[in-house]
Amino acid sequence: MPGELAIEAHGLCKSYGEVRALESVDLQVPPGTVLGLLGPNGAGKTTAVRILTTLLPPDGGSARVAGLDVVREAPKLRTRIGLAGQYAAVDENLTGAENLEMVGRLYHLPKGEPRARAAELLERFDLGESADRLVRTYSGGMRRRLDLAAALVAHPPVLFLDEPTTGLDPRSRIGLWETIEGRVSEGTTVLLTTQYLDEADRLADRISVIDRGRVIAEGSSDELKDQVGGEWIDITLESQADAGIAAAALEQVAAERPAMADGVLRMPIRRRQGAIAEAVRRLNEVGIGIDDVAMRRPTLDDVFLTLTGHAADGDKDGADPEAER
Amino acid sequence: MTGFRHALSDTLVLARRSLLRIPRAPDLLLSFTVQPIMFVLLFAYVFGGAIDTPGYSYIDFLMPGIIVQTMSFGGFVTALGLAEDLRKGLVDRFRSLPMSRGAVLAGRTLADVVTNTVSIAIMLGVGVIAGFDFDAPLPHIVAGVLLLLLFGYAFSWVFAFVGLTSSSPEAAQSLGFIVIFPLTFVSSAFVPVESMPGALQAFAEVNPFTITVDAMRALFLDAPAGHNVWGAVAWSVGIAAFFAALSVNRYKRAVVR
Numbered sequence: 268m269p270g271e272l273a274i275e276a277h278g279l280c281k282s283y284g285e286v287r288a289l290e291s292v293d294l295q296v297p298p299g300t301v302l303g304l305l306g307p308n309g310a311g312k313t314t315a316v317r318i319l320t321t322l323l324p325p326d327g328g329s330a331r332v333a334g335l336d337v338v339r340e341a342p343k344l345r346t347r348i349g350l351a352g353q354y355a356a357v358d359e360n361l362t363g364a365e366n367l368e369m370v371g372r373l374y375h376l377p378k379g380e381p382r383a384r385a386a387e388l389l390e391r392f393d394l395g396e397s398a399d400r401l402v403r404t405y406s407g408g409m410r411r412r413l414d415l416a417a418a419l420v421a422h423p424p425v426l427f428l429d430e431p432t433t434g435l436d437p438r439s440r441i442g443l444w445e446t447i448e449g450r451v452s453e454g455t456t457v458l459l460t461t462q463y464l465d466e467a468d469r470l471a472d473r474i475s476v477i478d479r480g481r482v483i484a485e486g487s488s489d490e491l492k493d494q495v496g497g498e499w500i501d502i503t504l505e506s507q508a509d510a511g512i513a514a515a516a517l518e519q520v521a522a523e524r525p526a527m528a529d530g531v532l533r534m535p536i537r538r539r540q541g542a543i544a545e546a547v548r549r550l551n552e553v554g555i556g557i558d559d560v561a562m563r564r565p566t567l568d569d570v571f572l573t574l575t576g577h578a579a580d581g582d583k584d585g586a587d588p589e590a591e592r
Numbered sequence: 593m594t595g596f597r598h599a600l601s602d603t604l605v606l607a608r609r610s611l612l613r614i615p616r617a618p619d620l621l622l623s624f625t626v627q628p629i630m631f632v633l634l635f636a637y638v639f640g641g642a643i644d645t646p647g648y649s650y651i652d653f654l655m656p657g658i659i660v661q662t663m664s665f666g667g668f669v670t671a672l673g674l675a676e677d678l679r680k681g682l683v684d685r686f687r688s689l690p691m692s693r694g695a696v697l698a699g700r701t702l703a704d705v706v707t708n709t710v711s712i713a714i715m716l717g718v719g720v721i722a723g724f725d726f727d728a729p730l731p732h733i734v735a736g737v738l739l740l741l742l743f744g745y746a747f748s749w750v751f752a753f754v755g756l757t758s759s760s761p762e763a764a765q766s767l768g769f770i771v772i773f774p775l776t777f778v779s780s781a782f783v784p785v786e787s788m789p790g791a792l793q794a795f796a797e798v799n800p801f802t803i804t805v806d807a808m809r810a811l812f813l814d815a816p817a818g819h820n821v822w823g824a825v826a827w828s829v830g831i832a833a834f835f836a837a838l839s840v841n842r843y844k845r846a847v848v849r
Contacts, residue, residue: 322684
């Protein structure tokens, strides 16, 4: 179906009792691309994934995945999607091979294929040697890889990954990113939810920032960063009384005039290369003592602060309708 | 018909999954094997001398009752397993697959039938060693075993509902026991109903456990059962149908906790 979107949602909304988890969410994902759904806990990311994977009926709006309506054509759609989630949904009391074979049988693959496919995926995901070990002996990273492998058993053209690396150590994270990139290069469409800007940055072609059930910004990683502002250098001066002189000395090399923020001099920059050295050299020239210098990049918090006026983790411990259910 | 064939195959795949777990979790294995033996021996030798059961030796009186009780608890694995599947997100995975909607529940309850069969065999073996004497033609004994399995299957569906509605595997297990344990004791399972005080006696007489235990005594010991055998079948079928409908409906809307 050339030209058709792999994932398309219009005005999706969903409430849990009084709590409005989603308020009119629109999404468009062209085939073979990755959409990152970025937002804090409780923003509605998981609710959106649950609707798009037929687990939850929307209260309003409509969505099509792989050309099929998520409500009316749900049974057929389930043969064309793979879901891997933050829970690493694999059976701990089965071996890795038994888990994948079970999923293959439940997809009703032809006789013999579940076993062959399980062996193939275990090899590809670097789990071949652990294929016959019970999953409860696996590490966190191995479980996530197995979970992702389970989502790929039936070669689904559309893959949903709900916070695939939350809670993983850095090495396992990078390994999983490489695996996901491999799938995308083979033409799979991916919708990925994450709390981490760097994850969306690395994997996603387009990013939708979601907060309190609404998409509040949409664009490529660079476009979003431009909205948030670029990088800056935080300089802690030996004496805050020197701030005025320091700001004047740095003004020419800064993207805009440096200003004091939270006791440090904040200097927006145009490019990273040589920026710290240049700043230090200029301050030395005017004889100002420096206590500490650090390069800062926009974080998810900055994106949220800029886009919404509230911090990303502002309601982390408060209303989180998804965590309570 | 493809739909039916898929539903059957999905159910068998999931029943196999439940059964594979048992030898890998020794605590579960004990609950099907050692626990029933323990119950038979404790009741037969600790209470056996103290309870008067006119017309029967206590071991003959006890065996139908204690096997019925064991059947009613056999389904706790279903409650435990479903609560775990919910907590760990496996139910989400299953619901996102193109598999039959009822297969997760049907598979688990079917696996319980297998483990219940093992429990019945072990208990009857131990019972016979302890002096239990069948006093009925073979077809009645076979019918009795089938009734036991049907009764156990009905309670697997009760436990399925408990597992889907409780907040954790631990809660599922204790809720099941709190509800079912008293029901088994306020019945004719371990003592003659006539020995109970008035109010309890009235309850015990209509308790499905009493009806099923009496039916088992009719089938294993040729005791007069009246219409209790068909009454027992009706109770089991009714309980299974009622809780299967509730559970399947609940499963469709199940969410991760």
